[in-house]
Amino acid sequence: MEQITIREIAKLCGVGVSTVSRAINDHPDINDATKQLVMETIRKYNYVPNNSARNLKRSDSNTIAVLIKGITNPFFADMIQVLEREVTGRKYSFVLQHVEEFEDEVDVALLLEKEKRLKGIVFLGGISNRTGEKLSLLGVPYVISTVEAGFGEETAMVAVDNEKESRRMVEYLLSCGHEKIALLAAKKDDASIGMLRHRGYRTALEKSGRDYDEELVMWTRDESLTYTMENGYALAKELLESGREFTCIYAISDSMAIGACKALFDAGKRVPEDYSVAGFDGLDLAKYYEPSITTVRQPRKEMAEATIRLLFDMIEQKPVRMRQLFEAQMVPGKSTRIRKKGK
Amino acid sequence: MEQITIREIAKLCGVGVSTVSRAINDHPDINDATKQLVMETIRKYNYVPNNSARNLKRSDSNTIAVLIKGITNPFFADMIQVLEREVTGRKYSFVLQHVEEFEDEVDVALLLEKEKRLKGIVFLGGISNRTGEKLSLLGVPYVISTVEAGFGEETAMVAVDNEKESRRMVEYLLSCGHEKIALLAAKKDDASIGMLRHRGYRTALEKSGRDYDEELVMWTRDESLTYTMENGYALAKELLESGREFTCIYAISDSMAIGACKALFDAGKRVPEDYSVAGFDGLDLAKYYEPSITTVRQPRKEMAEATIRLLFDMIEQKPVRMRQLFEAQMVPGKSTRIRKKGK
Numbered sequence: 001m002e003q004i005t006i007r008e009i010a011k012l013c014g015v016g017v018s019t020v021s022r023a024i025n026d027h028p029d030i031n032d033a034t035k036q037l038v039m040e041t042i043r044k045y046n047y048v049p050n051n052s053a054r055n056l057k058r059s060d061s062n063t064i065a066v067l068i069k070g071i072t073n074p075f076f077a078d079m080i081q082v083l084e085r086e087v088t089g090r091k092y093s094f095v096l097q098h099v100e101e102f103e104d105e106v107d108v109a110l111l112l113e114k115e116k117r118l119k120g121i122v123f124l125g126g127i128s129n130r131t132g133e134k135l136s137l138l139g140v141p142y143v144i145s146t147v148e149a150g151f152g153e154e155t156a157m158v159a160v161d162n163e164k165e166s167r168r169m170v171e172y173l174l175s176c177g178h179e180k181i182a183l184l185a186a187k188k189d190d191a192s193i194g195m196l197r198h199r200g201y202r203t204a205l206e207k208s209g210r211d212y213d214e215e216l217v218m219w220t221r222d223e224s225l226t227y228t229m230e231n232g233y234a235l236a237k238e239l240l241e242s243g244r245e246f247t248c249i250y251a252i253s254d255s256m257a258i259g260a261c262k263a264l265f266d267a268g269k270r271v272p273e274d275y276s277v278a279g280f281d282g283l284d285l286a287k288y289y290e291p292s293i294t295t296v297r298q299p300r301k302e303m304a305e306a307t308i309r310l311l312f313d314m315i316e317q318k319p320v321r322m323r324q325l326f327e328a329q330m331v332p333g334k335s336t337r338i339r340k341k342g343k
Numbered sequence: 344m345e346q347i348t349i350r351e352i353a354k355l356c357g358v359g360v361s362t363v364s365r366a367i368n369d370h371p372d373i374n375d376a377t378k379q380l381v382m383e384t385i386r387k388y389n390y391v392p393n394n395s396a397r398n399l400k401r402s403d404s405n406t407i408a409v410l411i412k413g414i415t416n417p418f419f420a421d422m423i424q425v426l427e428r429e430v431t432g433r434k435y436s437f438v439l440q441h442v443e444e445f446e447d448e449v450d451v452a453l454l455l456e457k458e459k460r461l462k463g464i465v466f467l468g469g470i471s472n473r474t475g476e477k478l479s480l481l482g483v484p485y486v487i488s489t490v491e492a493g494f495g496e497e498t499a500m501v502a503v504d505n506e507k508e509s510r511r512m513v514e515y516l517l518s519c520g521h522e523k524i525a526l527l528a529a530k531k532d533d534a535s536i537g538m539l540r541h542r543g544y545r546t547a548l549e550k551s552g553r554d555y556d557e558e559l560v561m562w563t564r565d566e567s568l569t570y571t572m573e574n575g576y577a578l579a580k581e582l583l584e585s586g587r588e589f590t591c592i593y594a595i596s597d598s599m600a601i602g603a604c605k606a607l608f609d610a611g612k613r614v615p616e617d618y619s620v621a622g623f624d625g626l627d628l629a630k631y632y633e634p635s636i637t638t639v640r641q642p643r644k645e646m647a648e649a650t651i652r653l654l655f656d657m658i659e660q661k662p663v664r665m666r667q668l669f670e671a672q673m674v675p676g677k678s679t680r681i682r683k684k685g686k
Contacts, residue, residue, distance in 0.1 A: 024443075036566060039565055040565060043532065071420055072423075072424065074420075077414055077420060078415055080441060081414065081415065084441055085443075094441065096439045096441050097438070097439065098423060098439050189386065222382055222386055223378070223382055229627055229631045230627070233631070261631075261633065262633065285572070287605075288572045288576070288602060290604065
């Protein structure tokens, strides 16, 4: 059977080829009705967009590499789609490089750079001021995305203010009447967002006149992967078994918060009746969990778009604002409750 | 400060360099106590494994590309780590290529192939007998992983028998006394695992003498992403609002099952007291959800390892078994209940 072409699809829909391409690539600049019409026509004629301009141009185009630490973290998975769309929309190739937990992403970047088509790099998560020192060795523009720890003014960066947002969460929990808030924290020597979220927790307590109680901070063990349900489960279980007094668990990620909920359920406790639980990130999962998780939502889509915009402005040597901080949003869920005095 | 070397770490631990490397790379061939000692020493001396043999060799080594459709699917995210470890453990580079929902992965593979260092390809998910026809154009060995739809005997493939495992799930639900089992299915024209899981559902009903009721099959809409919580939520909501009678929802993925649970909760229903819900895949999430989701667990780690083993056997022109089917495991959770007659 003769394959229908993108031109014929465009004609059938009464739109231009670029509109069909936008529909296929889930580009935001297309209205829903047109997009639906295009997609229906594509399905009806069994069009496979294999000869799209995008693919044909891929082989000889410039490349943007995204280095990601923590591929299993759903927080990043959602961002990748936006990064990919923004990069290919600019006719660049998109390469995703997975970096292992104990690998140095800057070393990986330095090797990738030998690829002569590489025009820019995005570091997605993971990077810290420990590895950051070697960034100056990179010869192509780069943007650090979702992490804002300890870099100088000359480092391009898109993130939320993790310390401030973490503080906001703890202030919210305090305002709900929780006095004994346990923290499920990163590793004790974390030098990235884990450190900042811990700092926000501590600052919120101290600024409100409470004591910071190291006993209520559950550090992730060296051998564990920090931002996982498994880790949240293990830390909450350990906390419960310690017999320490608390009314609320604040986990520094939604995945950890979900693990913590499960540990509480398995111990016969209810959330939020017996214990409140809060997370951080604003994953879809937090919304679909039962009870929905109280969280701080990072504007992932906007951050991903800003990351690519900043990177291309640097590539094109336009004047840029190197440090772009986004506001997160407090999202109360059903996993926390308001405590009345003395209860 | 002088960086400590991997040799010094090995010496301090009384082990060989390769053991340190195994600990760093989370390789299975190392006992837990040794691994813990190595990791503690690494942390203590602040060793950053940046000059590991693995990284230095990366730049001039051969490459294996993994093409993944559905990067946001947690089912694949978990497999990537194993694939990466198995590839780099063989001193090859590992490149992850994200393929968009409407992109043809074989076209992308054909372009990647122009990279002269590319020695093999893994297709992770997505591929169907529609795109499969052009596979013969590929000049390097490839393995299709987690999909077994409609390919010939000459196509290298590692997967579970999706139809059989889906049938097993429905037989389990029937054995629990559910007569009216609704299916949250893929798109109606799906030609991959969605089609096979639907077929398993239908076969189980018919072989047990029940009617297959098209009314209870909720097909994913064209504009939706099939294997998502959002889609499961939308389909279950539509099912509930249709007023059709059912006692159990079987969703063809765990993510969809979780979305379905949430739709039931939001409608004031209980799981499993009012409705049972089952999924497919065996994600960690299914275990941490409350109630835990009844599911069929695919042996992801084993499948990922077999995928790379098969690919390298092909690269080395060893005799191979081209079609490798794995057994999945029925995992009853708390989201389904046994129905007594007439209730």
